[in-house]
Amino acid sequence: MPLGVFIFLAALAVTSALGTVLQRNPVHCLLALVVTLLAIAVMFIGLGAVTVGFLQVIVYAGAIMVLFLFVIWLLNLQAELRTSPGYLALKALAGLLCAALVAELFTLLWHAPTAGGAQAAAPPGYGSIEKIATMLFSDYLISFEVTSVLLLAAIVGAMALARRAPAPQHASPQAAAADGPARPEGA
Amino acid sequence: MGGGITLEHFLVLGLILFLLGAYCVLTRRNAIGILLGIELMLNAANINYLAFAFFGGARYDGQIFAIFVIMLAAAEAVIGLAVILAIYQNLRTIDVDATETLSG
Amino acid sequence: MTQFNWSLINFAWLPILPLIVVAVGAMGVLLAGVQVDDEDSGALGILTIALLVFAAVLSLLLFGGRPSVAFSGALAAGGYTAYFDLLVLFAAAMTALMSVEYAADQGLAGAEYYALLMFAALGMMLMAAGDDLIVIFLGLETMSIAIYALAGFMRHDPRSNEAALKYFLLGAFSTGFLLYGIAFIYGATGSIKLEPIEAALSRPATDNALLLAGVGLLLIGFGFKIAAVPFHMWAPDAYEGAPTPVTAFMAVGVKAAAFAAFVRIFMVHLGPLGPQWTMVLWVMAGLTMTVGNLAALVQTNIKRMLAYSAIAHAGYILVGMTAAAAPRAGGAILYYLLGYAFTNLGAFTVVVALERRGAIHDNLADYRGLAARHPFLAAAMALFMLSLAGVPPLAGFFGKFYIFSAALDAHLLWLTIIAVINSVISAYYYLSVLIAMYVREGGVEPAALRTRPALIATLVIAAAGTVAIGLFPQPYITSAAGAFVSALGNAPHHHVVLSR
16 A cells, blocks of 8 residues: 555545544434545555455444444434533543643654564465454454354343333333333334 | 555554544533444554554454454444433433433 | 364363353353243242352362463463452352342343343453453453443333443443553554563563553553542442442442453563552552542432442552552452452342332432341341441451551552541441431331342341451462462463562
């Protein structure tokens, strides 16, 4: 990847990330994030991580973002994403903190010597799905198996939280009122 | 990959994205907006993993970690959105400040 | 297409046997739940407890095992892992036991509830066993994701929804810091396994700026998980809104597991960087104790009070970590966590005993006159409060004693003074619970305990443990110290420390 391509992708990623942070409409935020994810995916491939790059497109920009979009539409989030003026002070504080972190980490990076022999060209086949799969099933076997448990826990948890079930008979009046007729379909 | 790009380029990009994500989390009042900020932070971390893996002599552990991070993002999104749906059913809002029944 | 080389797999059954039992058990509970009605989930609770106890017996057998690593250095086996496995499994089993009647009464979906409890326990065990930042991280996430769901499990109660939302958003935020920190450590040392990371620390080529940035971010991530000040804002809301047995599990299990990984990473493997991170921990420990105790003073809700008390206790444990230079500190922390587990589980069980569906009696005022109506319940609560306050000869006293003496060994005079002053402050709010129960009148009538045998069993076990660990501390402190030494044994370049 030539420097020009990197600068183009980086600029695209940062600009659209800014969009995610500053846009008011949640759908626009989400679309901006998808652009960031795609730009980053191309960079991944440039870094020799072909498999990770494709996973980023298929799983991250694809599946996960569609899930977000689905929920945003389900909740009909149109006007809600305004930032309330009372939070200007917090915003200023957050900005200040970020600026301090930037200053600190930039100085750190500036003084950091470049890691080792740097761009020793990656061996052929670096980042291919075959190599990754071999690693996953040998050195990282236990992590890989844990992943399956983690996903199962997430599925079970999500089912328990979001499934539609009759309200308990003795629920508190507040909860019963909130559980009224106007529940979103398919929730 | 050649042409004068160094590890630092990627670290700086990762840092910018991480801070944008953190800023988003701190200033948004809307649960989904906060979640999107967190996704930015995770991606910033992934850029670092892959850059360190590549420039550290074509290593694999960074790539493996990045795959686990993507998987984790999926699991976290699922559980987070389920929590948001549940709270919306009860309170009709996902504004973090409007949900202040807990006090003290 | 090359053939997969099976000999690449570095498989070992023995160290993961308890993990397998818990994982398969959780799925078994889920399947069994298909047959069981939500209002009648007691049987599932008993099944869960039986499985957890079986896993604990296996861990007990592994307790004396030689320190070793398995799965290409991803897991560490030995005393340290087994000690925390036992602690976590005990906390999970006690949580299940106190939930047996609670879950049925509240109409919680039993199968999912108990399965998530076991998934959380599995994540905690992995955090204790991980010798690799990937495994520790995945364990942490497995635990967290299960606990987010458990915190919001009473989905018709807005308080529970909110607890889950706050815990989730701040937990996910801290995950970001943790991941970013691990990335820097990986970049600086070229590895994500703890063993090579430690070896890299002594290499002059290792990039210190990058490494310190990573360690700092890691501290923030763990600070969130153990609810250390200033990363504690989520804890009171999450503790108050979550179903009470889940709160107990958060206060005991999550904390034990987070410290298991925290201590292994920092005290065992990042020892050479000690001078840098103990400085930060000194401040964090002082703040955490002071803020936790001062905020607990003004609480009127018992769950919030116990939440701030849990924050303060995390501060005492951080004092132990700050004293990493003292050889006794590791054992003291492990012993402290054990006593704290019994005491806190007991205190939360009393809170559960006063709760009924649609009638949450978790205000301090509800405890007035409890001694007259339920002398047994009040006496148990008094015991737990005295132990938390650190009154001899209960478990809480010796925990603090060992930690503070380790701190003095490490010449942390000022921090020890702050800790002692804090213990005195904390006595005020713990004793105010006793005064409410024994001196004041009024309050609410809890439902008859006689119909809740599981709750009584939980209380008896917790009370017996609190007294036994305090009266006979020697065997426990010995095995705690042995467990810590075994973690050092996982790291071969530690003979220096071992022989000290």
